[in-house]
Structure formats: structure tokens, C-alpha cells
Amino acid sequence: MNWIQKFVNSTAFPITLVLLISSLPKIAIAESPVTLKSQKLQNWQISQNFIPPNRKAPQTTAGGATRGGDECSLEGKKSLIALMPANKLGLTITERPTFYWFVQQMPLQTAQFSLLDDEGILYKTTFKLPNQSGIIGFTLPAQAPSLKVDKQYYWYVAIACDSEEPEQKITVGGWVQRIQPTPDLLRQLSKTNPKQLSQAYAKNGIWYEVLHTLAQQRLNNPSDRTVMANWQALLESVGLKNLVSKPLVNIYNPQTK
Numbered sequence: 001m002n003w004i005q006k007f008v009n010s011t012a013f014p015i016t017l018v019l020l021i022s023s024l025p026k027i028a029i030a031e032s033p034v035t036l037k038s039q040k041l042q043n044w045q046i047s048q049n050f051i052p053p054n055r056k057a058p059q060t061t062a063g064g065a066t067r068g069g070d071e072c073s074l075e076g077k078k079s080l081i082a083l084m085p086a087n088k089l090g091l092t093i094t095e096r097p098t099f100y101w102f103v104q105q106m107p108l109q110t111a112q113f114s115l116l117d118d119e120g121i122l123y124k125t126t127f128k129l130p131n132q133s134g135i136i137g138f139t140l141p142a143q144a145p146s147l148k149v150d151k152q153y154y155w156y157v158a159i160a161c162d163s164e165e166p167e168q169k170i171t172v173g174g175w176v177q178r179i180q181p182t183p184d185l186l187r188q189l190s191k192t193n194p195k196q197l198s199q200a201y202a203k204n205g206i207w208y209e210v211l212h213t214l215a216q217q218r219l220n221n222p223s224d225r226t227v228m229a230n231w232q233a234l235l236e237s238v239g240l241k242n243l244v245s246k247p248l249v250n251i252y253n254p255q256t257k
Helices: 002-010 015-026 183-191 194-203 207-220 225-237
Strands: 080-082 089-092 098-103 110-117 120-128 134-139 152-160 169-178 248-252
Touching: 080 152, 080 169, 089 207, 098 152, 098 169, 098 207, 134 207, 183 194, 194 207, 194 225, 207 225, 207 248
Parallel strands: 089 169, 134 248
Antiparallel strands: 080 098, 098 134, 110 120, 110 152, 152 169
């Protein structure tokens, strides 16, 4: 992790992310990588609800401004929240998953997305935020490196609070690890009704796919009560009850540009 310290010393890197990465080895890396071998499937609840592995998250995983204050907070509420389990670690079975976060309408509408591994930044891009509050998704594009199986990556979003001080940013993010699906899981997914795919992903602890599947179902069927009930159950099970009613405003997919 020596590259992280050099990166922090040479850039205006958010304090929150620094503390997260510096503390993580004691929790997720030093103990053991989160793989299917070390995380038994029975640790996950077999239902639409999603329960992450029994690991304590660092105290510093919440997003914040670089000066440690609430410069970007609106009416006392968090203005940027990652849609992640409490331990900030999610599994995926795809090379290029979609990441989600909630953002309040901001004075500046330019966001930066970054993907890092233990050697440095693998991919970074900027894009314009929608002109409204809501939940946003970002699909890792083809020009970004694909995720390797059993390797952990950190992603984060940074948004400047003020045009006069663009170096002052709030950030949120989380960890992602791609796993190789078992033959049984592949058979299960192939036989599952598309409307029940989210339950299959939740049953097997595949966070990024269950979230993306339900987000797509919400966009395609906004008045479907079953979809909304599943969305509510998922978010409430990971402590994101306050985001259940928030609108899905955009899924940014650079491949479609």
C-alpha cells in the first residue's frame, strides 16, 4: 500500500478515503481476502433481504468533505451516499458492474468516478450529474480494465462543493470483488424467471447484481408494486431505508455514448 501514501502526499485526496484504505488491511485484507472460499454462502440470508458477511466496517467509510465539515450537506442531511452494505464490500460476477449512489442536487454538477486497485488508479473519468436529486448508476465502460476474479478494487465518486474551492470535495465509495460463479449458480440463474433474478442474486450474496437488477426493474416498471416491495426489502436490509423512496434519475453508461 505504499503507493497510497505517495498518492495522498501529492494530491488533494479526500481524508475519508485515506482513512478507509489505511484502516482496511486490519479488516478485509490482512485477515483474509473475501472470496467464496472464505465466505460461506450460509452467511447470507436466503430471501430478497441481503445480509453481508459478519465483518465490522471501518468507522471512516462515510463520505465527507476534505475539511471534515458539512460543507456539502443540505438541511442537515448527507448529500452523497453510496448504495452499499454496511461493511462497504460487495461481490459481483461481472467484469464491469454498475455502481450506485444517491446525490442531492448540487451547486456543481460535475462528478469524478475512480477505480483503484492495490497498485493505484486503474480508471478515472468525469461526467455531468442530472439536474435533480436522486440515485445514479455508473457502469464500468469497455475502456476501463475489466475486474479480475478474486481481486479487490475500491471505487469512489468525488463531487466538488464549491466552484471557488474545487479542491474541497465530498466522496463516497465502496469495495468490489468479482467472483467466479459456481456451475450450480449458473444453472440457477439460467432457470430463474427474470422477475425473480434479484432474489437469486440476494440468496447467493451477489450485491452488485441484485442492486442493478432491481434498479433496472424499477426503471422499466415504475408502477410495479412487487418490484418496489423488493427494492424496499433490499435497501432496508442493508440500512438504507431513507433511500427507498428516492428516484432513479440516471444510469450513466459510457458504452452507449
